Amino acid sequence: MSQPERWSVSWNGSDGQLEAREPTRPEVEAAAARLSGWYNEEHNRSMMSNDEEMDPDDVGDHFDSVWKEGGRNFLLYAEGRLMGDADLRHVDPATHTGEFAILIGERNVQGRGYGTRFALMLHALAFTALGLERIYVSIIPANRGSLRLFEKLGYERDDSPAARSYIDEDDDVTMSFGRGDFLRLHGDTARQLVIARRPPEDSALP
Ligand SMILES: CC(C)(COP(=O)(O)OP(=O)(O)OC[C@H]1O[C@@H](n2cnc3c(N)ncnc32)[C@H](O)[C@@H]1OP(=O)(O)O)[C@@H](O)C(=O)NCCC(=O)NCCS
Numbered sequence: 067m068s069q070p071e072r073w074s075v076s077w078n079g080s081d082g083q084l085e086a087r088e089p090t091r092p093e094v095e096a097a098a099a100r101l102s103g104w105y106n107e108e109h110n111r112s113m114m115s116n117d118e119e120m121d122p123d124d125v126g127d128h129f130d131s132v133w134k135e136g137g138r139n140f141l142l143y144a145e146g147r148l149m150g151d152a153d154l155r156h157v158d159p160a161t162h163t164g165e166f167a168i169l170i171g172e173r174n175v176q177g178r179g180y181g182t183r184f185a186l187m188l189h190a191l192a193f194t195a196l197g198l199e200r201i202y203v204s205i206i207p208a209n210r211g212s213l214r215l216f217e218k219l220g221y222e223r224d225d226s227p228a229a230r231s232y233i234d235e236d237d238d239v240t241m242s243f244g245r246g247d248f249l250r251l252h253g254d255t256a257r258q259l260v261i262a263r264r265p266p267e268d269s270a271l272p
Pocket residue numbers: 109110113114166167168169170171175176177178179180181182183203204205209210211212214215218
């Protein structure tokens with residue numbers, strides 16, 4: 067079976083050039099040491115409920131496993147500098163749904179609006195080119211930044227069985243966002259984005 071194409075989404079906005087890209091394996095390998103450091107940083111780790119330390123090889127395995135199960139991984143760059151990563155997991159082609167997660171890695175860069183902008187870019191990609199109809203998030207109650215980010219984007223609390231299927235702990239907060247609401251709230255901004263298939267040489271495996 068052929069692998070899906072890899073996509074990128076760019077935004078030339080007030081923060082300069084932002085790009086979210088579905089990475090090739092060499093791009094993951096180049097980013098793995100920094101991502102590992104960010105995943106293992108104490109605050110990030112507690113916000114993401116990561117139980118175990120991840121070394122760079124584990125990061126590569128994580129990207130591989132998301133891709134192989136039909137999910138989509140992204141590396142996030144501002145002016146060409148790696149800022150973090152994001153993914154859509156548990157993508158269900160029957161229901162056109164998936165679960166979203168994002169990390170802005172450096173603690174001193176968090177809270178400057180990058181998470182909101184990258185999340186908006188990736189939802190534009192997911193709701194258009196990738197054909198998703200609804201996206202879910204599951205967040206620990208202590209993660210005020212994440213709760214605020216998704217609320218600002220337009221997510222609403224969702225305690226349906228589908229949403230609760232994503233929780234790790236009973237008190238996790240589940241929210242979801244539908245395609246129609248996204249386009250109504252962000253359609254004008256989404257039109258400023260460049261959403262493109264990556265060139266075939268960039269999409270070829272590995
Ligand atoms: C959560 C995260 C993605 C948010 O991205 P960010 O770039 O830091 O957030 P933004 O600057 O876009 O801010 C989004 C909103 O949250 C608020 N916010 C950010 N950090 C906050 C914090 N620690 N406490 C309270 N509010 C916070 C911002 O003020 C902003 O709201 P406002 O526009 O009303 O002022 C990022 O901080 C991060 O990666 N954290 C560690 C990993 C993580 O928690 N990932 C999410 C798992 S789902």
